[in-house]
Amino acid sequence: MLNSFVCNELVLMCIVISCVSARNLWDYSTDNPKKTLFDEKNKDHWRIQAQWTLKNKIQTSLNTKYAKNVILFLGDGMSITTLAATRVYLGQKYGGLGEELKLSFEVFPYTGLAKTYCVDNNVADSACSGTAYLSGVKANSGTVGLSGAVKRGDCEGQRQGTHSVTGLIDWAQNAGKATGVVTTTRVTHATPAASYAHSADRKWESDTDQPKNGEQCDDIATQLVNGKVGSKINVIFGGGRKNFLPKTFKDIEGNRGHRSDGKDLIKEWLRKKTSYGVSAKYIYNRKELLNLEPVFTNVLGLFSPDHMPYHIEAGDDDPALSEMVVKAIDILSKNKNGFFLFVEGGRIDTAHHETKARKALDETAEFAKAVEAALRIVDNDETLIIVTSDHSHTMSYSGYSKRGTDILGFVNKSNATDRFPYTTLNYANGPGYKPEEDSHRHNLTLDDLSNPNYTYPSLVPIPRETHGGEDVAVYAKGPWAHIFSGNYEQNFIPHAIAYAACIGPGLTSCTF
Template sequence: MSITTLAAARTHLGQRHNKTGEETFLSFEKFPYTGLSKTYCVDRQVADSACSATAYLCGIKANEATIGVTAAVKLSDCAAMSNKSYHVHSVAHLSQLQGKRTGLVTTTRVTHASPSGVYAHTANRDWEADTDIELAGNDPKKCIDIAQQLIHGETGQKLNVIFGGGRYNFLPNNVTDEDNKPGWRSDNRNLIKEWEQLKNNTKHKYINDLNSLKNLSTDTEYVLGIFDNSHMAYNLDRDVKRKPSLSEMTTKAIEILSQEKKGFFLFVEGGRIDHAHHDTLARKALDETIEFHKAIEAAINMTNSDETLIVVTSDHAHTMTLNGYPSRGNKILDIGGKGDDKLPYTTLSYANGPSAVNGSRPNITTHNLEDPDYKYPSFVMLDSETHGGEDVGIFASGPWAHLFTGVTEQHVIPHILSYASRIGNYTNRLDYSSSNKHVNSLLLTLFLIVIGFFQKYYLVY
């Protein structure tokens, strides 16, 4: 969700409502405080979602493709990842220690890189199931897979809400799921049933479709909602009668988590923005961003900004550009102008990706740009478009949101979250709210005195 993605998505949103589009705002763009996040990893200029999730959830920078561990753990180092002294814990874990409810919502697999930052400790983001570890030539009994960590791990087992996709990582490869698709595990374990057994003495529910989500009681203590075999479908491809939207999952998560008087922590990811960009599917990337905007809008409407801090940011950027000199109100997903070769180009294009061409550019006036699966042009041919390394936005509203300003190292974000919610190292911090009121009153008094002084001076003069 780069700055370019935001600019293009807000324009697309406005144009859906018959406006020129450029003047439109996404819900979180109206937040009172904004900043920039520096996203690099310890060993990479351009981050992946594993090291970046570790940064903005656990408070340290890590190596590429590692999650919830320090930089002492190199990629695929099973022995190092098993060393608990190298583990780092997320804001969710620290919230749990203070009796808060916790949850995660994503449109990707719940074992994917970003949501895994909430609960996992691994040397390889791809080790989502035991089969992945075996195929990498390692022992899954020594390197615990991410799905198993979600169900049995110190943080994962205490999550009150888990919504997303990725069912196959929890099921044996000799069974099929509710969508008649096979599992992936080689250890013959059904982690969904194991989760249910662990929650036997609580009010819990496993759900797998939209109807079950809608009917889920808000007094449920624990819910595991796995809605697809792998990633959830893009919103433009979604079966709206069977599969929930990101905003529907977010709404239900807040309803359940807010039952706890001590408060809650919720991670919400519009993860398929990233996937659409990797395939240069600009239309789907913008639509997924708009779905994310709707989810944040739902959260805003359900919470009180006096007591709830909402922070919106990105793992990293992408290489999509918004370029040329198209007229005001020109469709953002359409042709933006012509090159010196007299051939048209799209307003949106990518620096690299699977849609580059060898030789002369095609005449895209014959292409169906309305097709959701149209791959927008890229310059350098790659199987998958890469991330971008520029800073990404931070948008904040609520208590202590003013700390999210300026250019910030990405790993500072969870320290501010911890400070604001009095968890981790900040559990016993002083509460400055009352003293702030005195300071504000003092400043106001001084301001009035100064104004009075100048008024008097002016009248005497």
């Protein structure tokens, strides 16, 4: 059975036909009424599709209600190119051509473009961009939760606290809302860390990661457990268990911790929650997640010692992103004041860095599935949902292939002067560079493109593919979604969210 987000186009066309009178339908089909309206070669197919889109847009009313709940979905490294390729990947997976597909969030009524550069770099990393779209202040590359006045590695600048910036999680907590962070990476990785931590270096995830000589700053894991904002987060789901356990300790799966200070931060987290007088539980696998009793209002789920495995490689003990999202919403919804939930599909980015396009597209499909799962269980009238990315990547989508050509395969109309085939998806740089002794291009027909770990071709040889500097898409649905239209700086996003949800120190819809 097709997933519902795969069926969106079919559903939309069915709505079109049901809304058009028999007379109008005949008027559109006078050339040949017997033609099927789902045939792309039939001009009526495109006319009706466009008319439905037009009708839907002009009939969409502005929702200016108070956003009781907010979910910010972030596809790390989810470029517009990645979205276009994922549509085809999914469509072909379920027997279609693919390009006609829309992902779950691509049917949202409002779309914008966000500019992603850092204060010091023209191409963003996940730390400075995370600070921008979670706190509303642009920062330097490699820094988390600090203004551009602090350079990467400046421990003293972090310790001073003068340049620390707070954002959506803190503002929501101050408004009495429940808060949560869900990710497929380590929960201390740059993107989730930007929601609660202040660190002069994104790599300072545990005390072991800090410089051996010189000043010591609070590491990111410590700030999640004991920090002013981190300690009050209700739901934390993701990977990175090793950063919470000492090196001398093995977790229940036999993996050693990474901390040098001997602290067991999981136990500290439980003690901290007890001191707050709340019900709390630590879980570590999918079974515990799915069987979680509804009495717990605070849950720490660390499902892997490092990043969570790619969906393609996940086992029975590894929860899917959609499962974590559904459980998080279930827990956070108990708060009568509403909630703010931040969700990251983080392994889209790591797959791109490895130029493993198949994994990147599959992770994007899983991300879209998580958005769809959330849409099914929230009240869309009072829940603002934003879907965006932090930065782009260098993957390109090119050639003149016929419809239906495998998106992860070769261009079927290769016009290369060396007469060697080339793939539809390629990278500007990265580990996929394959040199040949005679200076000719590598013959890709010798490679196994069906292997999920296949590194797609890249032009420049570097160990890790870089990010891209172009704008990223922002999709919005729910209260005040229309204010996310247009082109703007990435740091505008949290200000707009705060306006809709009546949180934070700035202008809000409740006071305007």
